[in-house]
Amino acid sequence: MTALLPPDHPPVKKGRVGVLLVNLGTPDAPETGAVRRYLGEFLSDRRVVEIPQIAWQPILRGIILNTRPKKSAHAYRQVWTDKGSPLAAITAEQALELQERLSPGESPAIVVDWAMRYGNPAIPDRLAAMFEAGCERILLSPLYPQYCAATTATVVDKAADWLRAQRWQPALRTLPPYHDDPAYIQALASDLGRQLAALDFVPEVLLLSFHGMPKRTLELGDPYHCHCRKTARLLEEAMARPDIRMATTFQSRFGPAKWLEPATDAVLEAEARAGTKRLAIAAPGFSADCLETLEELAIRGREQFIDAGGEHFHVLDCLNAGAEGMAMLETLVRRELAGWI
Ligand SMILES: C=CC1=C(C)c2cc3[nH]c(cc4nc(cc5[nH]c(cc1n2)c(C)c5CCC(=O)O)C(CCC(=O)O)=C4C)c(C)c3C=C
Ligand SMILES: [Fe+2]
Numbered sequence: 179m180t181a182l183l184p185p186d187h188p189p190v191k192k193g194r195v196g197v198l199l200v201n202l203g204t205p206d207a208p209e210t211g212a213v214r215r216y217l218g219e220f221l222s223d224r225r226v227v228e229i230p231q232i233a234w235q236p237i238l239r240g241i242i243l244n245t246r247p248k249k250s251a252h253a254y255r256q257v258w259t260d261k262g263s264p265l266a267a268i269t270a271e272q273a274l275e276l277q278e279r280l281s282p283g284e285s286p287a288i289v290v291d292w293a294m295r296y297g298n299p300a301i302p303d304r305l306a307a308m309f310e311a312g313c314e315r316i317l318l319s320p321l322y323p324q325y326c327a328a329t330t331a332t333v334v335d336k337a338a339d340w341l342r343a344q345r346w347q348p349a350l351r352t353l354p355p356y357h358d359d360p361a362y363i364q365a366l367a368s369d370l371g372r373q374l375a376a377l378d379f380v381p382e383v384l385l386l387s388f389h390g391m392p393k394r395t396l397e398l399g400d401p402y403h404c405h406c407r408k409t410a411r412l413l414e415e416a417m418a419r420p421d422i423r424m425a426t427t428f429q430s431r432f433g434p435a436k437w438l439e440p441a442t443d444a445v446l447e448a449e450a451r452a453g454t455k456r457l458a459i460a461a462p463g464f465s466a467d468c469l470e471t472l473e474e475l476a477i478r479g480r481e482q483f484i485d486a487g488g489e490h491f492h493v494l495d496c497l498n499a500g501a502e503g504m505a506m507l508e509t510l511v512r513r514e515l516a517g518w519i
């Protein structure tokens with residue numbers, strides 16, 4: 179190969195590399211005011227609520243932000259930890275663990291940080307801090323296995339808004355969705371298998387509950403629903419548990435429109451009424467436990483199942499910062515950093 183630099187040239191030092199883990203967001207405190215600020219930002223995102231702002235904003239400001247924050251704050255209080263919101267605390271732990279795996283030590287060549295799409299720490303602030311710390315290349319890593327415009331794309335939008343305002347920009351890559359990646363499927367299969375083995379009952383049914391979205395979004399071409407279905411199919415194959423019936427459901431419906439079906443709450447009730455006594459739920463689309471798993475599934479879901487005649491109920495943990503999940507994240511991130519490190 180022809181040398182590009184003269185032999186006496188000092189070694190070229192590449193800048194540092196950054197990895198920014200991003201999840202959805204959460205209020206700063208489990209209080210009505212903080213939840214109102216958070217929901218105001220979240221639900222004003224045109225990627226999240228796809229109806230014209232002129233029609234939506236009066237409903238949001240006039241009705242939803244006057245009623246929902248109090249109810250949601252109550253829900254958040256039931257799951258809040260001494261490290262704050264579970265979603266933020268677990269994402270911070272994932273970043274710390276990934277830092278150790280990729281580049282431990284005082285002045286790492288790879289800097290791992292985390293942000294929330296809505297609320298704090300904000301994406302522009304963390305990107306600016308990384309660039310300031312010498313990261314000339316940044317891997318933006320939305321922690322959503324299944325691509326959805328309302329989650330994945332809006333993370334990229336927010337980063338692009340920040341880039342647009344920079345004279346000197348870092349180079350940016352994004353972590354692709356990983357809904358069918360063998361590393362993800364294997365991590366889930368082995369983590370969920372271990373958790374099932376530790377239960378004091380063998381479930382008749384395992385629900386794979388994914389966050390829902392409006393049905394119209396699917397008709398407009400969003401791949402989210404297909405990604406969820408593929409994850410569920412691959413996971414069921416990898417778990418190899420013919421003794422457990424598995425079903426895919428969609429949770430967290432919001433507003434009057436039709437959302438993806440079947441709905442988790444309806445299935446919980448129908449299963450119990452049909453005689454299912456032992457049921458477990460996993461939420462493979464969530465990288466971290468959060469309000470939607472800890473409150474909606476573990477508290478309200480349990481009530482729905484037991485009140486309708488069920489007897490044994492358990493919500494399995496998300497991958498969180500456990501060994502399987504962290505090994506998977508390391509694999510996915512290292513692959514994307516190829517050529518950069
Ligand atoms: C209004 C429309 C919503 C869409 C579309 C939506 C998609 C979506 N969301 C997640 C992941 C999470 N959502 C969470 C909370 C949450 N989601 C919505 C609404 C939509 N989500 C609301 C109003 C809320 C707030 C909570 C409430 O008031 O009930 C969370 C948890 C946040 C936390 O702090 O713990 C996650 C995670 C995905 C993957 C997704 C894609 C289809
Ligand atoms: Fe959501």
Ligand SMILES: [Fe+2]
Pocket residue numbers: 430469470474
């Ligand atoms: Fe919810």
